Amino acid sequence: xxxxxxxxxxxxxxxxxxxxxxxxxxxxxxxxxxxxxxxxxxxxxxxxxxxxxxxxxxxxxxxxxxxxxxxxxxxxxxxxxxxxxxxxxxxxxxxxxxxxxxxxxxxxxxxxxxxxxxxxxxxxxxxxxxxxxxxxxxxxxxxxxxxxxxxxxxxxxxxxxxxxxxxxxxxxxxxxxxxxxxxxxxxxxxxxxxxxxxxxxxxxxxxxxxxxxxxxxxxxxxxxxxxxxxxxxxxxxxxxxxxxxxx
Ligand code: NDP
Numbered sequence: 386x387x388x389x390x391x392x393x394x395x396x397x398x399x400x401x402x403x404x405x406x407x408x409x410x411x412x413x414x415x416x417x418x419x420x421x422x423x424x425x426x427x428x429x430x431x432x433x434x435x436x437x438x439x440x441x442x443x444x445x446x447x448x449x450x451x452x453x454x455x456x457x458x459x460x461x462x463x464x465x466x467x468x469x470x471x472x473x474x475x476x477x478x479x480x481x482x483x484x485x486x487x488x489x490x491x492x493x494x495x496x497x498x499x500x501x502x503x504x505x506x507x508x509x510x511x512x513x514x515x516x517x518x519x520x521x522x523x524x525x526x527x528x529x530x531x532x533x534x535x536x537x538x539x540x541x542x543x544x545x546x547x548x549x550x551x552x553x554x555x556x557x558x559x560x561x562x563x564x565x566x567x568x569x570x571x572x573x574x575x576x577x578x579x580x581x582x583x584x585x586x587x588x589x590x591x592x593x594x595x596x597x598x599x600x601x602x603x604x605x606x607x608x609x610x611x612x613x614x615x616x617x618x619x620x621x622x623x624x625x626x627x628x629x630x631x632x
Contacts, residue, residue, distance in 0.1 A: 397422035405486030407434025409586035413604035419447035465520035510554035566624030582630035
């Protein structure tokens with residue numbers, strides 16, 4: 386899994402949606418999926434970042450991606466249903482979804498968590514993934530085999546002081562993954578979670594400002610597991626929470 390060595394065009398003819406595709410791990414995943422042949426739908430908040438990823442994919446000779454600028458904090462059920470209808474009309478099916486977008490908020494003692502921050506983090510990290518998945522499942526069912534991947538965290542498996550709503554949202558993510566995996570166990574849709582582990586991105590440096598960034602794995606180092614879960618090699622893997630960095 387973490388040492389998966391894919392063939393050159395292992396994702397050819399697949400259409401894969403990546404959220405938070407403009408930066409960090411999501412950007413690397415989008416570039417990597419395209420390099421292995423996938424048509425990537427780039428969803429994120431900052432259009433200029435998505436356009437830069439689009440340009441990089443085109444410059445590498447990859448399949449032309451699609452761009453979906455969307456702020457997960459304000460997006461409604463209608464946005465997700467419209468997006469699902471467009472994907473169905475354009476591509477006929479959806480082979481993969483990587484729920485990767487996320488926000489950390491500010492680490493703070495539990496007693497100081499304010500409701501507004503709590504609700505925003507739940508909306509961006511958890512509720513949006515629920516609404517988007519509800520809308521996309523029927524389009525994923527049109528693929529011969531489809532892979533639904535959520536992004537968790539170490540603090541989504543064991544709570545840690547001061548990680549507040551971010552940690553709780555990741556526990557929720559793990560739970561949502563498990564129940565979808567169970568409901569769709571006998572279907573063509575498999576559902577799993579990735580815990581990236583400490584990775585050199587803006588989110589990590591916000592959480593650990595004093596850390597030597599060069600000591601961390603890069604998003605590129607994590608890609609074997611991301612490719613494995615999107616490739617047909619992982620058919621039958623369902624309901625798992627997997628570490629992108631082996632212990
Ligand atoms: P980054 O902060 O580098 O990237 C986060 C991405 O999510 C950005 O593309 C950002 O878009 C997007 N995003 C944030 N808020 C919204 C929103 N409201 N609407 C749409 N898109 C949004 O984070 P990482 O790459 O580090 O994290 C990726 C995932 O991995 C997250 O789910 C994170 O929780 C998880 N993770 C990361 C770890 C790490 O060490 N880096 C460890 C464990 C888990 P924009 O740039 O436009 O704001």
